[in-house]
Amino acid sequence: MTDFDYDFVIIGGGPAGRRAAIQASKLGKSVAIIDDQKMIGGVSVHTGTLPSKTIRESVLSVTGWRDQHFKSRQHRDGVKMMQDSINSRLSTTLGDEVEVIDSQLARNNVRILKGRAKFSGIHKLAIQQNSQGKKTSFSVTADKFLIAVGTKPFRPKNIPFNGTTVIDSDSVAANLPMPKSITVVGGGVIGIEYATIFSALEIPVTVVEARERILEFIDRDIVANFVHQLTERGISLRLGRKINKITLDNHNCPNILLDDGRQLRSEMLLFTAGRVGAVDNLGLEKVGIECDSRGRLVVDRETLQTSQPNIYAAGDIIGFPALASTSMEQGRQAACHAFGVPINHSGNSFPLGIYSIPEIASIGLSEEDARLKGYQVEIGVARFQETSRGHILGNCKGMLKCIFDLSDRKLLGVHIVGEGATELIHIGQAVINLNGGIDYLSDNVFNFPTLAEAYKVAALDAYNRLPKPRLRA
Numbered sequence: 185m186t187d188f189d190y191d192f193v194i195i196g197g198g199p200a201g202r203r204a205a206i207q208a209s210k211l212g213k214s215v216a217i218i219d220d221q222k223m224i225g226g227v228s229v230h231t232g233t234l235p236s237k238t239i240r241e242s243v244l245s246v247t248g249w250r251d252q253h254f255k256s257r258q259h260r261d262g263v264k265m266m267q268d269s270i271n272s273r274l275s276t277t278l279g280d281e282v283e284v285i286d287s288q289l290a291r292n293n294v295r296i297l298k299g300r301a302k303f304s305g306i307h308k309l310a311i312q313q314n315s316q317g318k319k320t321s322f323s324v325t326a327d328k329f330l331i332a333v334g335t336k337p338f339r340p341k342n343i344p345f346n347g348t349t350v351i352d353s354d355s356v357a358a359n360l361p362m363p364k365s366i367t368v369v370g371g372g373v374i375g376i377e378y379a380t381i382f383s384a385l386e387i388p389v390t391v392v393e394a395r396e397r398i399l400e401f402i403d404r405d406i407v408a409n410f411v412h413q414l415t416e417r418g419i420s421l422r423l424g425r426k427i428n429k430i431t432l433d434n435h436n437c438p439n440i441l442l443d444d445g446r447q448l449r450s451e452m453l454l455f456t457a458g459r460v461g462a463v464d465n466l467g468l469e470k471v472g473i474e475c476d477s478r479g480r481l482v483v484d485r486e487t488l489q490t491s492q493p494n495i496y497a498a499g500d501i502i503g504f505p506a507l508a509s510t511s512m513e514q515g516r517q518a519a520c521h522a523f524g525v526p527i528n529h530s531g532n533s534f535p536l537g538i539y540s541i542p543e544i545a546s547i548g549l550s551e552e553d554a555r556l557k558g559y560q561v562e563i564g565v566a567r568f569q570e571t572s573r574g575h576i577l578g579n580c581k582g583m584l585k586c587i588f589d590l591s592d593r594k595l596l597g598v599h600i601v602g603e604g605a606t607e608l609i610h611i612g613q614a615v616i617n618l619n620g621g622i623d624y625l626s627d628n629v630f631n632f633p634t635l636a637e638a639y640k641v642a643a644l645d646a647y648n649r650l651p652k653p654r655l656r657a
């Protein structure tokens with residue numbers, strides 16, 4: 185057998201790459217990660233998941249958002265203080281996370297090589313390093329590779345990005361701006377999360393979304409409740425609208441011309457209309473791997489192999505669902521397949537968590553999808569105001585919706601809007617993946633007072649409408 189430098193080399197130190205590395209190392213393989221950033225962690229740690237969730241948590245804390253039902257919220261007169269406090273929490277949280285990642289990788293003997301990787305053959309990478317303006321390069325060989333290079337913000341040429349008044353989500357994560365008003369272009373997950381964060385800071389927000397609905401993949405009733413809460417807070421939604429042109433005025437503020445001829449003005453524009461695969465200069469042509477127009481790679485979803493069997497791909501680079509959570513598992517599964525460990529796909533029903541204010545979470549089928557698939561369904565709904573915990577927390581606007589299969593009473597989907605949704609959803613996940621349903625949720629005792637009780641309320645709501653056996657007189 186040919187001697188390689190490593191058994192497994194991974195390009196990209198994000199969630200997919202790190203989990204793949206640790207899994208392969210636990211299987212006794214020699215492993216290296218190549219990453220082109222100063223610090224390991226990928227988009228998830230430095231510009232995506234963690235920064236946005238830390239900003240969210242800090243904003244909830246400095247504005248007193250969670251207690252708004254009981255006392256008036258903090259005013260914006262301490263804007264600079266707020267900004268400093270948020271940025272300081274951000275740097276502590278991310279610093280701590282990087283320390284943990286570094287030590288996990290070191291404990292597992294995963295070698296980290298800094299630099300930009302490019303394929304020069306099916307077993308060889310050229311790594312370019314740029315240290316203090318001096319470029320050096322070297323090669324690394326491996327038996328197997330994982331491409332886990334992730335994505336970067338989509339930046340169309342007609343948007344005049346300048347890093348100050350026309351920005352993308354990377355700029356928000358680097359230093360939370362506090363504009364007097366903001367237009368968010370793209371009502372996907374990133375756009376909606378940041379739109380609601382800015383709105384919690386009492387910054388007027390307009391969202392422009394090309395589709396007729398935001399968050400199309402979420403159950404309609406949940407989105408309706410969420411949109412109601414957003415409009416109540418004054419967030420303006422321009423749905424079914426595209427941008428024709430953006431110009432900058434004398435103060436560099438964007439003037440946005442929509443396709444219906446209307447103009448929007450705000451101090452800042454945040455462009456969040458999707459992301460593209462980081463495949464530039466990766467040498468894919470050298471190994472015969474092709475990508476689509478958004479730079480995404482096709483893999484066999486069972487094995488995570490690309491068209492070149494010794495080269496795997498995982499994480500955002502393979503497209504939907506493009507989450508840190510799923511990327512980690514894909515990375516681990518790719519390493520297992522590469523080194524002959526069977527993969528268990530049984531937990532295939534994965535949750536979606538949207539960290540907007542309020543949160544949204546979802547698992548399984550929406551009501552619409554269930555009906556389209558031909559299920560006869562019964563719906564159970566619980567409003568957080570029906571739980572005592574909701575009142576104690578001042579968290580009454582949320583709701584939880586369960587979709588049950590009428591034929592066997594099994595749970596098909598759970599959809600939640602309201603604070604706590606991203607944690608609560610895992611109860612639904614367990615019940616769905618363990619084939620439970622209405623009887624489990626309605627017959628079991630839940631702690632009181634909890635928001636989890638909403639599951640029981642929703643199950644009983646559905647149960648009350650189920651056809652009943654004839655009662656004896």
Ligand SMILES: Cc1cc2nc3c(=O)[nH]c(=O)nc-3n(C[C@H](O)[C@H](O)[C@H](O)COP(=O)(O)OP(=O)(O)OC[C@H]3O[C@@H](n4cnc5c(N)ncnc54)[C@H](O)[C@@H]3O)c2cc1C
Nearest residue numbers: 196198199200220226227228232301334499500507508509
């Ligand atoms: C604003 C925002 C918020 C998000 N919030 C959430 C959330 O709440 N929950 C959730 O589950 N997901 C969230 N995500 C998605 C999550 O961040 C991604 O799914 C995850 O980071 C993808 O991981 P990955 O391993 O594919 O790659 P990434 O995390 O993208 O890491 C790839 C790494 O590879 C490096 N790289 C690229 N090309 C090369 C090369 N040629 N050579 C060497 N290194 C290279 C990159 O610099 C980077 O360090 C969010 C994303 C964004 C942008």
Ligand SMILES: NC(=O)c1ccc[n+]([C@@H]2O[C@H](COP(=O)([O-])OP(=O)(O)OC[C@H]3O[C@@H](n4cnc5c(N)ncnc54)[C@H](O)[C@@H]3O)[C@@H](O)[C@H]2O)c1
Nearest residue numbers: 370371372373374375392393394456457458506537538539
């Ligand atoms: N909580 C989470 O799990 C979380 C949070 C943030 C991001 N992410 C991941 O990051 C990825 C990228 O998110 P995203 O929100 O950038 O992309 P996206 O593709 O999910 O959403 C982009 C939105 O922009 C709209 N759009 C596109 N062009 C437009 C235009 N010219 N004008 C107006 N609207 C336009 C699209 O219709 C779409 O709704 C997603 O795949 C998501 O899974 C996950």
